[in-house]
Amino acid sequence: MSVFYDRFARHEKGVGLKGHSTHYCPGCGHGIVHRDLAESIEALGIQDRTVLISPVGCSVFAYYYFDVGNSQAAHGRAPAVAIGHKLANPDSIVICYQGDGDLASIGLAETISTAQMGLPLTIIFINNAIYGMTGGQLAPTSLMGQKTTTSPDGRTQMMGQPLRMAELIAQLDGPVYVERVALFNPKQRTRARKAIEKAIRLQTEGRGYAFIEILAECPTHLKMTPEETEAWVKDHMESIYPLGVKKDLTVEPWWDRKAPSFEPEKLLGMIGADHEAVPRFATGFPTHLGGKDISFKLAGAGGDGAQTAALLLARAGIDEGFDATHIPSYGPESRGGTSYADVHLAETEVLNPAAPHPHVLIAFNAPSLVKFAPNVREGGLILYDSTIIDDLPPMPAGRRVIGAPFTAIARGLERPMVKNIVALGALQAATGLFPPETFLATMKMVLKDKPALLPVNEAAFAAGMRHTAEVPV
Amino acid sequence: MAVSAATRPKPFLEAEFCKGCLRCIDACPKDCISQGDQINAGTGYVPVELDLENCNGCALCIQACPEPFGLRPETDHADHVHAAEFELEDPKTLFGERSSSAPTPVARPGSEIALPATEPLVLKGTYASALGALLAGCRHVFGYPITPSTEGAELMAKVLPKLDGAFVQAVSEVAVVNMMYGCSGAGLPCITFTSSPGFSLMLEGISYMIGAELPGVFVNVMRGGPGLGNIAPEQSDIKLACRGLGHGNTHAITLAPATPQEMLDLTRLAFSLSFKYRNPVVILGDGYLGQMTGVVRLPKTMTKPGLPAWAVWGDREHRSNLICSILLVETELEAHNIHLNDKYAEMAATEQRSDRYRCEDAEVLLVACNTPAGMAKGAVEDLRNQGVKAGLFRPITLWPFPITSLAPLLSTVKRIVVVEASPGQLEDELRLALSHAGIAPPPISSVRRFGGVLPQQSEIVAGVLKGGAQ
Numbered sequence: 001m002s003v004f005y006d007r008f009a010r011h012e013k014g015v016g017l018k019g020h021s022t023h024y025c026p027g028c029g030h031g032i033v034h035r036d037l038a039e040s041i042e043a044l045g046i047q048d049r050t051v052l053i054s055p056v057g058c059s060v061f062a063y064y065y066f067d068v069g070n071s072q073a074a075h076g077r078a079p080a081v082a083i084g085h086k087l088a089n090p091d092s093i094v095i096c097y098q099g100d101g102d103l104a105s106i107g108l109a110e111t112i113s114t115a116q117m118g119l120p121l122t123i124i125f126i127n128n129a130i131y132g133m134t135g136g137q138l139a140p141t142s143l144m145g146q147k148t149t150t151s152p153d154g155r156t157q158m159m160g161q162p163l164r165m166a167e168l169i170a171q172l173d174g175p176v177y178v179e180r181v182a183l184f185n186p187k188q189r190t191r192a193r194k195a196i197e198k199a200i201r202l203q204t205e206g207r208g209y210a211f212i213e214i215l216a217e218c219p220t221h222l223k224m225t226p227e228e229t230e231a232w233v234k235d236h237m238e239s240i241y242p243l244g245v246k247k248d249l250t251v252e253p254w255w256d257r258k259a260p261s262f263e264p265e266k267l268l269g270m271i272g273a274d275h276e277a278v279p280r281f282a283t284g285f286p287t288h289l290g291g292k293d294i295s296f297k298l299a300g301a302g303g304d305g306a307q308t309a310a311l312l313l314a315r316a317g318i319d320e321g322f323d324a325t326h327i328p329s330y331g332p333e334s335r336g337g338t339s340y341a342d343v344h345l346a347e348t349e350v351l352n353p354a355a356p357h358p359h360v361l362i363a364f365n366a367p368s369l370v371k372f373a374p375n376v377r378e379g380g381l382i383l384y385d386s387t388i389i390d391d392l393p394p395m396p397a398g399r400r401v402i403g404a405p406f407t408a409i410a411r412g413l414e415r416p417m418v419k420n421i422v423a424l425g426a427l428q429a430a431t432g433l434f435p436p437e438t439f440l441a442t443m444k445m446v447l448k449d450k451p452a453l454l455p456v457n458e459a460a461f462a463a464g465m466r467h468t469a470e471v472p473v
Numbered sequence: 474m475a476v477s478a479a480t481r482p483k484p485f486l487e488a489e490f491c492k493g494c495l496r497c498i499d500a501c502p503k504d505c506i507s508q509g510d511q512i513n514a515g516t517g518y519v520p521v522e523l524d525l526e527n528c529n530g531c532a533l534c535i536q537a538c539p540e541p542f543g544l545r546p547e548t549d550h551a552d553h554v555h556a557a558e559f560e561l562e563d564p565k566t567l568f569g570e571r572s573s574s575a576p577t578p579v580a581r582p583g584s585e586i587a588l589p590a591t592e593p594l595v596l597k598g599t600y601a602s603a604l605g606a607l608l609a610g611c612r613h614v615f616g617y618p619i620t621p622s623t624e625g626a627e628l629m630a631k632v633l634p635k636l637d638g639a640f641v642q643a644v645s646e647v648a649v650v651n652m653m654y655g656c657s658g659a660g661l662p663c664i665t666f667t668s669s670p671g672f673s674l675m676l677e678g679i680s681y682m683i684g685a686e687l688p689g690v691f692v693n694v695m696r697g698g699p700g701l702g703n704i705a706p707e708q709s710d711i712k713l714a715c716r717g718l719g720h721g722n723t724h725a726i727t728l729a730p731a732t733p734q735e736m737l738d739l740t741r742l743a744f745s746l747s748f749k750y751r752n753p754v755v756i757l758g759d760g761y762l763g764q765m766t767g768v769v770r771l772p773k774t775m776t777k778p779g780l781p782a783w784a785v786w787g788d789r790e791h792r793s794n795l796i797c798s799i800l801l802v803e804t805e806l807e808a809h810n811i812h813l814n815d816k817y818a819e820m821a822a823t824e825q826r827s828d829r830y831r832c833e834d835a836e837v838l839l840v841a842c843n844t845p846a847g848m849a850k851g852a853v854e855d856l857r858n859q860g861v862k863a864g865l866f867r868p869i870t871l872w873p874f875p876i877t878s879l880a881p882l883l884s885t886v887k888r889i890v891v892v893e894a895s896p897g898q899l900e901d902e903l904r905l906a907l908s909h910a911g912i913a914p915p916p917i918s919s920v921r922r923f924g925g926v927l928p929q930q931s932e933i934v935a936g937v938l939k940g941g942a943q
Contacts, residue, residue, distance in 0.1 A: 002574075004541045004542075005572045005573055006572050006573070007572040008572070009572040010795070014572060017489060017490075017515060017516060019572075020489075020490055020541075020542040021489075021490050021492070021540055021542060022539070022540060022541065024539060025492075026492035026493060026494035026518065026539075027492075027494030027495070027496055027539065028494075028539055029539070030539065031538070031539025031540055031541070032496075032536070032537065032538070032539050034539075034541065035536070035538070035539070035541060038541070047792070048575075048787075048788055048789035048792055049787050049788065050787065051659075051785055051787045053655075054797075060799065063795055063797065065541060067572075067573045067574075067575065067792065067793075068792060069785040069786065069787050069788075069791060069792055069794060070785065070794070070795045070796070070797070071654075071655065071658045071785050071795070071796040071797065072685075072795070072796065072797035072798070072799060073651065073654065073655075074651060074654070074677060074678060074681050077647065077648070077651035077654070077678070080643065080647075080648040080649075080651035080652045080654075080655065081651050081652070081654050081655035081658070082655060083641065083652050083655060084613075084615070084651070084652040084653060084654060084655020084656035084657070084658065084659065084663070085655040085656070085658065085659050085785070085787065086655075087613060087639040087641070087652075087656060088613060088655070088656045088659030088660070088661045088786075089659050089786050089787045089788075091787065091788075092659070092786065092787025092788075093787065094787070109644045109645055109647070109648065110644060110647075110648050110651070112644075113643070113644035113648065185499070185500075186500050186502075186533040186536065186537065189500075189533075189536050189537060190536070193536065219494070225495070226494040226495060226496050227495060227496070227498075227499065230496070230499070257637065258637040259637060260612035260636055260637045260638045261635075261636045261637050261638075262586060262610070262775070262777040264586055264587070264588050264589060264775055265589070266635075266636065267607060267608075267632075267636065267775070268588070268589070268591060268771075270632050270635060270636075271594070271604055271607075271632070272594070273591040273592070273594060273771065274591060274592045275589060275590070275591055275592070276592070277592060278592055311595070311766060314595065314766060314767075315595045318593060318595050318768045323767075323768060324767065324768065325732075325765055325766065325767045326765065326766040326767070327761055327764060327765045327766075328764050350767070350847070351847060351850040351851040351853075351854060352847045352848045352850060352851030352852075352930050353761070353765055353767075353844065353847050354761075354844075354847070354848060354927065354929065354930070356929050356930075356931070357931075
């Protein structure tokens with residue numbers, strides 16, 4: 001008896017009779033299962049480790065009775081709550097106690113997905129073929145023809161057929177043990193008691209997920225005596241819900257989770273935080289390009305590398321001690337069409353990260369050039385891939401327009417992907433944004449885990465610079 | 474280990490705990506139990522009667538009894554008290570004061586661990602927020618993929634297994650919030666990254682968490698709505714976060730970062746506020762901010778969480794705890810709501826946060842948050858260059874609205890222009906806050922874009938110069 005509270009203090013404050021009797025109707029199957037559960041927890045010696053998840057339904061108040069850690073879940077969500085508990089404390093023994101509306105109707109998605117996930121959890125499923133708490137409505141497990149307050153003429157095909165949860169759960173890969181038991185005579189009650197204990201034991205041994213469906217009696221809403229209800233379960237329910245073991249795998253214990261790490265170096269290493277100071281080369285902010293906040297737009301087709309180049313540009317600025325931001329293109333364009341990036345570089349703080357009117361446009365293809373060139377500020381720079389855009393459309397007056405063969409140079413290096421780095425080299429030559437060493441240092445740092453890629457990128461940058469420097473402005 | 478019939482305990486029954494269901498009668502193979510004929514005055518039920526002359530202690534009747542204190546072995550009986558001493562109205566004398574042998578729960582303190590100095594990182598907003606969570610001691614993340622928030626979950630999925638934490642991709646956002654309910658109920662910090670439609674799905678669970686007084690951090694990278702809307706940035710859920718967190722009397726501190734750095738800083742803050750108040754905290758970002766990359770500097774320490782006294786951890790120390798939001802007695806639920814209101818009042822009094830840019834002599838006050846605040850900040854510069862005394866008031870907490878720091882600015886302000894990527898949700902919060910504070914504001918106009926379009930700097934400047942609503 002020790003797993004039940006000595007006094008049910010949460011049941012109407014435990015005053016008088018309520019302190020020692022359940023809120024269940026006379027003859028209700030819940031009480032019998034509660035006793036089985038309490039005895040099983042005691043037999044396994046896990047009272048202190050147990051977390052019981054109460055559902056919504058008649059057993060919403062299971063926490064009145066069990067002297068274990070208790071949580072009460074939203075309707076149908078007990079398995080999700082159980083996953084939260086089990087992962088938080090892998091040593092806890094988490095038991096979901098759910099009725100047929102909770103488990104087999106509103107909570108089906110959680111029921112199925114948790115079963116398939118297969119964490120060591122124990123699910124106690126009370127199937128009494130009717131909604132109790134709300135007053136005798138149709139349950140997913142009600143029998144065909146069964147009259148309820150929402151099937152007053154009996155359950156018909158229109159309401160769906162009874163859902164056999166034990167069979168459904170047993171055919172999933174996650175569970176290790178699934179059994180359907182009943183309570184209608186001493187033999188069945190003895191089996192139920194054993195099944196419940198086994199389902200919890202498998203969890204304590206770290207073997208996996210277990211599901212016990214229990215055909216239980218609801219005399220009140222079946223409008224029968226407890227004795228008649230036992231007979232009804234035996235004579236009518238059992239044929240639809242055959243009793244017995246549905247699945248019983250032999251699985252070695254596998255549940256073994258370590259406590260989470262809070263080692264600073266481990267975390268910092270994982271996120272690529274560097275202790276080494278990045279060398280700086282710039283002697284001041286490149287105000288010659290348009291003041292203390294310069295905006296760039298890099299635009300091309302998906303795969304042109306506009307985003308990577310934009311990130312390198314922002315990063316180079318940050319490495320030099322300035323503020324910088326990058327916003328990638330957003331919306332349907334990111335699914336294959338135009339991919340563009342806004343970059344801001346500011347001496348102290350980027351105010352507005354968007355670049356609708358950039359100082360510099362780098363265009364990797366003709367549509368990008370046509371779309372964004374008119375928005376470039378007067379006195380700004382338009383840089384484009386002259387391999388791709390051999391027929392230059394009319395450009396707005398008052399802007400520097402420079403073509404460089406990004407693609408041809410990259411092909412010459414036998415690495416077409418580095419055309420974006422060629423573009424950065426061209427940008428460097430055309431603007432003198434930073435000392436060239438800045439970009440080289442940033443690339444070296446970004447590629448520190450892939451050093452083999454560094455030479456080709458350095459070559460691409462140098463070639464882009466060299467070519468553009470030769471272009472008459 | 475056979476127990477002989479002679480030594481097996483026989484059943485006993487206190488009549489008051491029998492509901493007369495009669496399930497024990499059929500269970501008994503020796504016909505020892507019969508239907509009684511006396512109505513029990515205390516219960517109104519007719520208890521069964523035992524005649525144990527033939528009883529062999531098989532205990533099948535006990536197994537059949539649905540009442541924990543109904544049929545019991547007589548050894549239990551001896552442990553407690555004789556039926557004759559039973560006093561119906563005074564349970565304290567029945568089995569003593571205690572209803573459990575579990576000890577009084579205690580809190581295990583967390584700790585701050587020094588972080589070595591590092592160079593600034595360059596991170597996108599969702600990553601910065603995820604990193605903020607890791608630094609706040611969060612090792613449990615539950616998520617469901619939804620654009621444009623998914624990178625947060627992706628980073629966690631990559632990092633957490635290596636830190637012996639857990640990332641679970643749940644079956645839905647409904648499952649996500651309930652996994653958080655469980656993890657948080659066990660006392661540990663947890664977070665999710667979602668976007669508007671997913672946030673809608675989580676609201677029931679957030680209401681449960683507020684009712685059950687559970688912490689938890691929800692990062693909503695807002696996108697265009699209603700319905701499926703689109704995946705472009707919109708400040709579409711200010712109303713939902715500030716006024717509609719599920720059913721019932723709910724509020725949560727709602728933070729609105731504007732940069733990747735703030736995504737990290739405010740995520741860390743969210744965890745501490747969440748545990749301080751035992752209440753969820755919402756972080757509203759926008760699609761731009763989630764994707765925006767910028768410089769992020771790390772704090773000096775990281776947190777190793779402790780375990781609160783109220784946690785249902787699954788150990789002896791915390792065995793007596795209960796996480797639930799059901800309070801059947803009306804006056805108790807009313808008292809619980811008064812308690813929640815007290816917490817909300819304390820949050821409103823102590824947790825208002827805002828940022829002010831060139832507000833000291835502002836005559837035109839722009840009010841904006843998230844990425845539109847960046848555009849508004851740029852517009853302030855433009856307007857100042859054109860001789861307009863503009864300033865930006867940026868609420869960092871949208872709930873509670875930082876009215877205390879706004880009010881003093883209004884002495885010089887001749888008009889307010891609310892800049893937002895929504896059809897007026899931020900303005901509604903501003904007007905409500907002004908109204909509750911009894912402040913008659915100067916004229917309020919707006920620059921609004923929505924549907925995934927952000928107000929641009931030039932539009933804001935034009936809107937301010939025009940002086941009227943758009």
